Amino acid sequence: MLPKNWTTITEFIIVGFPGLHPDYYGLVSAIFFVVYMTTVAGNTVFLVLFITSERLSKPMYIILANLAMSDMCFSNVALPKIIARYWFNAGATPFHACFFQMELIHYFGTLNSLIMMIMALDRYVAICYSLRYQTVMTNRITYILNATVWVTAFIAPTITTLHSQQLPYCGPKLIVQCYCDHISIISLACAENSKQILVALCVALLVLLLPLAFIIYSYCHIIGSVMRLSSSQSRWKSFATCSTQLCIIALFYVPRCAVYIASFLQIQISRDFRILLILLYSLIPPLINPFIYCLRTQEIRIIVSQWVSRQKTFREMSRINVITL
Numbered sequence: 034m035l036p037k038n039w040t041t042i043t044e045f046i047i048v049g050f051p052g053l054h055p056d057y058y059g060l061v062s063a064i065f066f067v068v069y070m071t072t073v074a075g076n077t078v079f080l081v082l083f084i085t086s087e088r089l090s091k092p093m094y095i096i097l098a099n100l101a102m103s104d105m106c107f108s109n110v111a112l113p114k115i116i117a118r119y120w121f122n123a124g125a126t127p128f129h130a131c132f133f134q135m136e137l138i139h140y141f142g143t144l145n146s147l148i149m150m151i152m153a154l155d156r157y158v159a160i161c162y163s164l165r166y167q168t169v170m171t172n173r174i175t176y177i178l179n180a181t182v183w184v185t186a187f188i189a190p191t192i193t194t195l196h197s198q199q200l201p202y203c204g205p206k207l208i209v210q211c212y213c214d215h216i217s218i219i220s221l222a223c224a225e226n227s228k229q230i231l232v233a234l235c236v237a238l239l240v241l242l243l244p245l246a247f248i249i250y251s252y253c254h255i256i257g258s259v260m261r262l263s264s265s266q267s268r269w270k271s272f273a274t275c276s277t278q279l280c281i282i283a284l285f286y287v288p289r290c291a292v293y294i295a296s297f298l299q300i301q302i303s304r305d306f307r308i309l310l311i312l313l314y315s316l317i318p319p320l321i322n323p324f325i326y327c328l329r330t331q332e333i334r335i336i337v338s339q340w341v342s343r344q345k346t347f348r349e350m351s352r353i354n355v356i357t358l
Contacts, residue, residue, distance in 0.1 A: 041203045045131045045218070047124040048209045049115055052305045062119035068320055069112040075323030076105040079333075086336050092155055092175040097326055099179045100148045100281070104319030107141035110134060111315065115211040131213040132198055138214055139190035142315075143240045147182035149285060150244035151175075152278045157251040160275070161258045189240055193233060200224055209304055211312060238293055245286055252279070277329040281322055288314035 053061065083089045083098040114134070118124035126134070155175070159166045193215055200222040210217040215233045222229070255275060262268045292310050295302060302310075327333050 042128065042206045044125050044127050045206050045208050045213065045221075047114060047118050047126060047211065047213070048207050049118055049124070049211050050305050050308055051209050052303075058119040058122075062116050065112055065116045065119070068316055069108055069116065072108045072112075072316070072320045073105055076101040076319065079323045079326055080105075082333065082336055088332055088336065090172065092170045092172060093152075094332075095172060095175045095179065096148060096152050096155060099183075100145065100152075101323065101326075103141050103144050103148060104322060107138070107145070108316070108319050110137045110141065111212045118211075126213060128202075131208070131218065132194055135197070135213040135215055135218060136190050136194040138212055139193065139237075140186055143189055144182060144186040145285060145318075146240055146244045147186055148179070149282050150247050151178050151182065152282070153248040153251040154178075156275050156278060157255060160255050189236055193236055196229070200229070210308060234293070241286070241289060241293065245290075248282060248286075277325055280325050280329065281318065284318040284321060285314070288317075 050061070079101045080098060083094055083101075089098075111134075114124075114126065155170055158169050162169065197215060197219050200219060201224055202221060203223045205221060208217045208221070215237075216230055219229045219233065252275070259268050259272060288310060292307070292314070327337060
């Protein structure tokens, strides 16, 4: 039995895809870089629109703004290191920095799950209790709910991170993943870790399934309320108000549930394919979400079109002024 805190390694090495040939490192790093820049740009544009437009000062957009901020933070935490690993062969991460990244990775994952729950609550009140929506889901209450989940989302990741740091690490130090995550790190511990891995999976499922259970409950009631509407036009309009959030929720939960179910059922899949699945549910939602906001939300489309029109008018006026001079 190794003594508690007996650790000899000072850094971890991010491996990424273990089966990837070095000839493809440049291509993979370029893909990650494009995903990173597009994610940051898309979510930044939405946040700028939210801050500058009074028309978006509504509960639904407050929730989407918090989701955009969380998505952007997650990308800033997860992607730069794996880009550096494939672009500059800089995969080494200091010991404590790896645990800090692990804390933030799981924090923003937990935060997104809780924000999805608030999104479902917003639509539940809007459709099932439409007459009380203006008094129940005020901007103030929405800000309080979002601030609460930003704070409480720290609880589970902090507990698991502190517990993981107490394990002894003496090698190997290769993390077969694209960033430092809980299971990948504790799998490298020098002590018996099967119990810790099971606890990690249970905590992840708890964080995932409790909000998901509320989301399913909410949308079951929403669908029931919509189906009871007499007018088909009213039913379509009600479903349309939920479509944006349903797309976002599906992108977040469906791949995650598939990976966790495969783990619990002990379905054997290759490490490269597993890493690819994890990257899909980690990186695709932050990348696609801003485009879903703009394509599916009429008010945002109107604001964007007005902004484009103003820019076009400004360029035409500038050209006229230059010709006149």
